[in-house]
Amino acid sequence: MTGALVAWFEENQRDLPWRRTYDPYHVWISEVMLQQTQVETVLPYYARFLKEFPTLEALAIADEPKVLGLWAGLGYYSRARNLMAAAREIAARHGGRVPSDYDALIALPGVGRYMAGAILSIAFNKPYPIVDGNVRRVLSRIFGWTDENPKALWEAATRLAQSAEPRLVNQALMELGATVCSFKSPRCMVCPLQGECVAFKTGMQDRIPPAKKRPAAVHVRLCAIVQGTNGRYLMKCADGLWEFPMFAELPAGAFNEVGSCRHTITHHRISVTVYAGSLAQQNGYAWKEFENVPVSSLTRKIRGQASP
Ligand code: SF4
Structure with missing residues:
Protein backbone atom coordinates (compact mmCIF):
# COMPACT_ATOMS: atom_id res chain seq x y z
CA MET A 1 0.00 0.00 0.00
CA THR A 2 2.76 2.46 0.89
CA GLY A 3 4.55 1.83 -2.43
CA ALA A 4 1.53 2.88 -4.52
CA LEU A 5 0.85 5.78 -2.19
CA VAL A 6 4.39 7.15 -2.37
CA ALA A 7 4.57 6.69 -6.15
CA TRP A 8 1.33 8.62 -6.49
CA PHE A 9 2.64 11.37 -4.19
CA GLU A 10 5.89 11.78 -6.08
CA GLU A 11 3.94 12.17 -9.30
CA ASN A 12 1.05 14.32 -8.07
CA GLN A 13 2.06 16.39 -5.06
CA ARG A 14 1.41 20.10 -5.15
CA ASP A 15 4.45 22.31 -5.39
CA LEU A 16 4.40 23.97 -1.97
CA PRO A 17 7.25 26.07 -0.59
CA TRP A 18 7.66 24.02 2.58
CA ARG A 19 8.16 20.91 0.45
CA ARG A 20 11.34 22.31 -1.06
CA THR A 21 13.32 21.68 2.10
CA TYR A 22 13.44 19.32 5.06
CA ASP A 23 14.95 21.99 7.29
CA PRO A 24 13.34 21.21 10.69
CA TYR A 25 12.69 24.90 11.43
CA HIS A 26 10.87 25.38 8.13
CA VAL A 27 8.89 22.15 8.58
CA TRP A 28 7.89 23.24 12.07
CA ILE A 29 6.75 26.73 11.00
CA SER A 30 4.70 25.33 8.12
CA GLU A 31 3.05 22.66 10.26
CA VAL A 32 2.11 25.17 12.95
CA MET A 33 0.63 27.56 10.38
CA LEU A 34 -1.27 24.77 8.62
CA GLN A 35 -3.07 23.72 11.80
CA GLN A 36 -6.70 24.82 11.37
CA THR A 37 -5.75 26.89 8.32
CA GLN A 38 -6.04 26.35 4.55
CA VAL A 39 -2.91 25.98 2.41
CA GLU A 40 -3.78 29.00 0.23
CA THR A 41 -4.15 31.20 3.31
CA VAL A 42 -0.84 30.04 4.76
CA LEU A 43 1.29 30.64 1.63
CA PRO A 44 1.87 34.41 1.99
CA TYR A 45 2.19 34.19 5.78
CA TYR A 46 4.81 31.48 5.51
CA ALA A 47 6.87 33.52 3.05
CA ARG A 48 6.67 36.73 5.12
CA PHE A 49 7.43 34.94 8.37
CA LEU A 50 10.54 33.21 7.07
CA LYS A 51 11.74 36.39 5.40
CA GLU A 52 11.55 38.19 8.75
CA PHE A 53 12.73 35.24 10.87
CA PRO A 54 14.85 33.07 8.58
CA THR A 55 16.32 31.02 11.42
CA LEU A 56 15.23 29.68 14.76
CA GLU A 57 17.79 31.97 16.42
CA ALA A 58 16.10 35.00 14.83
CA LEU A 59 12.71 33.89 16.12
CA ALA A 60 14.11 33.18 19.59
CA ILE A 61 15.16 36.82 20.03
CA ALA A 62 12.14 38.36 18.26
CA ASP A 63 9.81 40.86 19.90
CA GLU A 64 6.35 39.47 20.54
CA PRO A 65 4.52 42.38 18.84
CA LYS A 66 6.51 41.81 15.67
CA VAL A 67 5.71 38.08 15.63
CA LEU A 68 2.04 38.70 16.37
CA GLY A 69 1.96 41.39 13.69
CA LEU A 70 3.16 38.87 11.10
CA TRP A 71 0.57 36.40 12.39
CA ALA A 72 -2.30 38.91 12.28
CA GLY A 73 -5.11 37.44 10.20
CA LEU A 74 -4.06 33.79 10.61
CA GLY A 75 -5.96 33.53 13.88
CA TYR A 76 -5.35 31.13 16.79
CA TYR A 77 -2.67 33.44 18.14
CA SER A 78 -1.65 31.00 20.86
CA ARG A 79 0.16 29.17 18.03
CA ALA A 80 2.44 32.18 17.52
CA ARG A 81 3.05 32.63 21.24
CA ASN A 82 3.89 28.95 21.64
CA LEU A 83 6.24 29.14 18.67
CA MET A 84 8.13 32.01 20.28
CA ALA A 85 8.27 30.26 23.65
CA ALA A 86 9.45 27.01 22.05
CA ALA A 87 12.08 28.81 19.94
CA ARG A 88 13.48 30.40 23.11
CA GLU A 89 13.53 27.06 24.85
CA ILE A 90 15.28 25.38 21.92
CA ALA A 91 17.85 28.19 21.81
CA ALA A 92 18.46 27.88 25.55
CA ARG A 93 18.38 24.10 25.99
CA HIS A 94 19.04 22.49 22.64
CA GLY A 95 21.78 24.67 21.17
CA GLY A 96 19.35 26.31 18.74
CA ARG A 97 18.61 23.05 16.89
CA VAL A 98 15.11 21.62 16.68
CA PRO A 99 15.28 18.34 18.68
CA SER A 100 15.04 15.08 16.76
CA ASP A 101 13.88 13.21 19.84
CA TYR A 102 10.18 12.64 20.68
CA ASP A 103 10.42 13.30 24.41
CA ALA A 104 12.33 16.55 23.90
CA LEU A 105 9.88 17.73 21.23
CA ILE A 106 6.72 16.90 23.13
CA ALA A 107 8.01 18.88 26.11
CA LEU A 108 8.06 22.10 24.04
CA PRO A 109 5.19 24.61 24.27
CA GLY A 110 2.55 23.96 21.62
CA VAL A 111 3.97 20.61 20.51
CA GLY A 112 1.55 17.71 20.81
CA ARG A 113 1.54 14.22 19.39
CA TYR A 114 0.64 15.38 15.89
CA MET A 115 3.28 18.12 15.75
CA ALA A 116 6.01 15.89 17.17
CA GLY A 117 5.16 13.22 14.59
CA ALA A 118 5.13 15.74 11.74
CA ILE A 119 8.55 17.17 12.68
CA LEU A 120 10.14 13.77 13.32
CA SER A 121 8.81 12.16 10.16
CA ILE A 122 9.00 15.01 7.65
CA ALA A 123 12.16 16.76 8.83
CA PHE A 124 14.09 13.76 10.18
CA ASN A 125 12.48 10.87 8.23
CA LYS A 126 11.85 9.00 11.47
CA PRO A 127 9.01 6.43 11.67
CA TYR A 128 6.50 8.44 13.69
CA PRO A 129 2.83 8.65 12.72
CA ILE A 130 0.72 11.71 12.11
CA VAL A 131 -3.06 11.84 12.21
CA ASP A 132 -4.81 15.00 11.08
CA GLY A 133 -8.28 15.37 9.57
CA ASN A 134 -7.09 14.26 6.14
CA VAL A 135 -5.29 11.18 7.41
CA ARG A 136 -8.29 10.29 9.59
CA ARG A 137 -10.59 10.41 6.55
CA VAL A 138 -8.31 8.38 4.27
CA LEU A 139 -7.54 5.66 6.81
CA SER A 140 -11.11 5.38 8.06
CA ARG A 141 -12.33 4.85 4.49
CA ILE A 142 -9.60 2.38 3.58
CA PHE A 143 -10.29 0.23 6.63
CA GLY A 144 -14.04 0.83 6.55
CA TRP A 145 -14.34 2.20 10.07
CA THR A 146 -17.85 3.49 10.56
CA ASP A 147 -17.20 4.37 14.21
CA GLU A 148 -14.79 6.82 15.76
CA ASN A 149 -11.72 4.86 16.83
CA PRO A 150 -8.72 7.10 17.59
CA LYS A 151 -6.65 4.24 19.01
CA ALA A 152 -6.99 2.12 15.85
CA LEU A 153 -6.34 5.20 13.74
CA TRP A 154 -3.04 6.02 15.45
CA GLU A 155 -2.03 2.34 15.36
CA ALA A 156 -2.70 2.14 11.62
CA ALA A 157 -0.80 5.38 11.02
CA THR A 158 2.07 4.01 13.12
CA ARG A 159 2.24 0.83 11.05
CA LEU A 160 2.30 2.81 7.81
CA ALA A 161 5.03 5.11 9.10
CA GLN A 162 7.30 2.08 9.67
CA SER A 163 8.30 2.25 6.00
CA ALA A 164 11.64 3.12 4.46
CA GLU A 165 10.40 6.67 3.80
CA PRO A 166 8.15 7.81 6.64
CA ARG A 167 8.38 11.44 5.46
CA LEU A 168 6.93 10.48 2.07
CA VAL A 169 4.26 8.13 3.43
CA ASN A 170 2.98 10.67 5.92
CA GLN A 171 2.95 13.54 3.45
CA ALA A 172 1.32 11.31 0.84
CA LEU A 173 -1.51 10.37 3.21
CA MET A 174 -2.18 14.01 3.99
CA GLU A 175 -1.94 15.01 0.34
CA LEU A 176 -4.31 12.25 -0.75
CA GLY A 177 -6.85 13.42 1.81
CA ALA A 178 -6.46 17.05 0.76
CA THR A 179 -6.63 16.57 -3.00
CA VAL A 180 -8.34 13.23 -3.83
CA CYS A 181 -10.13 11.69 -0.85
CA SER A 182 -12.13 14.81 -0.05
CA PHE A 183 -14.95 14.90 2.45
CA LYS A 184 -17.87 15.45 0.06
CA SER A 185 -16.75 14.10 -3.30
CA PRO A 186 -13.77 11.74 -3.18
CA ARG A 187 -12.26 11.13 -6.61
CA CYS A 188 -11.98 7.37 -6.21
CA MET A 189 -11.39 6.76 -9.90
CA VAL A 190 -7.95 8.40 -9.71
CA CYS A 191 -7.07 7.14 -6.24
CA PRO A 192 -3.98 4.92 -5.93
CA LEU A 193 -5.57 3.08 -2.98
CA GLN A 194 -8.87 2.27 -4.66
CA GLY A 195 -8.07 -1.48 -4.83
CA GLU A 196 -7.75 -1.78 -1.06
CA CYS A 197 -10.36 0.71 0.06
CA VAL A 198 -13.30 -0.79 1.96
CA ALA A 199 -15.38 2.39 1.66
CA PHE A 200 -15.00 2.36 -2.13
CA LYS A 201 -15.82 -1.34 -2.43
CA THR A 202 -18.93 -0.99 -0.28
CA GLY A 203 -19.97 2.45 -1.56
CA MET A 204 -19.86 3.90 1.94
CA GLN A 205 -17.65 6.92 1.29
CA ASP A 206 -20.44 9.28 2.42
CA ARG A 207 -20.80 7.51 5.78
CA ILE A 208 -17.09 7.16 6.55
CA PRO A 209 -15.63 8.71 8.57
CA PRO A 210 -18.56 9.33 10.90
CA ALA A 211 -19.47 13.01 11.17
CA LYS A 212 -17.89 14.64 14.20
CA LYS A 213 -20.28 16.25 16.63
CA ARG A 214 -19.61 19.96 16.54
CA PRO A 215 -20.28 22.08 19.60
CA ALA A 216 -23.39 24.22 19.23
CA ALA A 217 -22.72 27.71 17.88
S1 SF4 B 1 -10.81 4.94 -3.01
FE1 SF4 B 1 -11.99 6.79 -2.67
S2 SF4 B 1 -12.68 6.68 -0.57
FE2 SF4 B 1 -11.02 5.18 -0.80
S3 SF4 B 1 -9.18 6.29 -0.14
FE3 SF4 B 1 -9.36 6.52 -2.36
S4 SF4 B 1 -10.49 8.43 -2.68
FE4 SF4 B 1 -10.76 7.82 -0.55
Missing part, protein backbone atom coordinates in the same frame (compact mmCIF):
# COMPACT_ATOMS: atom_id res chain seq x y z
CA VAL A 218 -22.47 30.37 20.56
CA HIS A 219 -23.76 33.78 19.46
CA VAL A 220 -22.06 36.80 21.00
CA ARG A 221 -23.16 40.41 20.55
CA LEU A 222 -20.68 43.20 21.24
CA CYS A 223 -20.34 46.95 20.84
CA ALA A 224 -17.04 48.37 19.61
CA ILE A 225 -16.10 52.00 20.14
CA VAL A 226 -13.83 53.52 17.54
CA GLN A 227 -12.33 56.76 18.75
CA GLY A 228 -9.52 58.36 16.79
CA THR A 229 -8.32 60.21 13.74
CA ASN A 230 -5.37 60.20 11.33
CA GLY A 231 -4.55 56.60 12.00
CA ARG A 232 -4.31 56.91 15.80
CA TYR A 233 -6.95 55.23 17.94
CA LEU A 234 -7.85 54.62 21.53
CA MET A 235 -7.01 50.95 22.01
CA LYS A 236 -6.00 48.40 24.59
CA CYS A 237 -3.74 45.36 24.50
CA ALA A 238 -5.21 41.92 25.13
CA ASP A 239 -2.84 38.95 24.93
CA GLY A 240 -0.40 40.85 22.72
CA LEU A 241 -2.99 42.11 20.22
CA TRP A 242 -4.41 45.62 20.22
CA GLU A 243 -8.15 46.11 20.03
CA PHE A 244 -10.76 48.83 20.22
CA PRO A 245 -12.80 49.17 23.40
CA MET A 246 -15.37 46.33 23.30
CA PHE A 247 -18.43 45.97 25.51
CA ALA A 248 -21.45 43.74 25.91
CA GLU A 249 -23.58 46.88 26.48
CA LEU A 250 -23.00 50.38 25.18
CA PRO A 251 -21.06 52.25 27.92
CA ALA A 252 -21.28 55.90 28.97
CA GLY A 253 -20.20 58.37 26.27
CA ALA A 254 -21.37 60.08 23.08
CA PHE A 255 -21.59 57.71 20.12
CA ASN A 256 -22.92 57.35 16.58
CA GLU A 257 -23.60 53.95 15.13
CA VAL A 258 -21.46 53.66 11.99
CA GLY A 259 -21.78 50.03 10.97
CA SER A 260 -21.64 46.42 11.97
CA CYS A 261 -19.70 43.30 11.16
CA ARG A 262 -19.64 39.60 11.87
CA HIS A 263 -16.80 37.29 12.73
CA THR A 264 -16.48 33.61 13.56
CA ILE A 265 -13.89 32.13 15.90
CA THR A 266 -14.25 28.34 16.14
CA HIS A 267 -17.91 27.94 17.19
CA HIS A 268 -18.36 31.53 18.38
CA ARG A 269 -20.40 33.70 16.03
CA ILE A 270 -19.63 37.30 16.94
CA SER A 271 -21.84 40.20 15.84
CA VAL A 272 -20.32 43.61 16.46
CA THR A 273 -22.13 46.93 16.27
CA VAL A 274 -19.55 49.61 15.60
CA TYR A 275 -19.84 53.09 17.09
CA ALA A 276 -17.72 56.19 16.57
CA GLY A 277 -17.49 58.64 19.42
CA SER A 278 -15.92 59.49 22.69
CA LEU A 279 -15.68 57.10 25.61
CA ALA A 280 -16.34 58.71 29.00
CA GLN A 281 -14.02 56.36 30.92
CA GLN A 282 -10.65 55.99 29.17
CA ASN A 283 -8.52 54.43 31.90
CA GLY A 284 -6.65 51.36 30.69
CA TYR A 285 -6.55 52.52 27.06
CA ALA A 286 -3.72 54.06 25.05
CA TRP A 287 -3.47 55.99 21.79
CA LYS A 288 -1.95 53.76 19.14
CA GLU A 289 -1.06 54.03 15.46
CA PHE A 290 -3.29 51.37 13.99
CA GLU A 291 -0.86 50.25 11.30
CA ASN A 292 2.01 49.91 13.76
CA VAL A 293 0.50 47.51 16.26
CA PRO A 294 -0.54 43.86 15.88
CA VAL A 295 -4.30 43.51 15.49
CA SER A 296 -6.68 40.62 14.84
CA SER A 297 -8.82 40.24 11.72
CA LEU A 298 -11.87 41.23 13.78
CA THR A 299 -10.26 44.52 14.84
CA ARG A 300 -9.35 45.23 11.21
CA LYS A 301 -12.96 44.55 10.18
CA ILE A 302 -14.22 46.92 12.87
CA ARG A 303 -11.98 49.73 11.69
CA GLY A 304 -13.22 49.11 8.15
CA GLN A 305 -16.72 49.93 9.37
CA ALA A 306 -15.66 53.16 11.04
CA SER A 307 -13.49 54.44 8.18
CA PRO A 308 -14.38 52.54 5.01
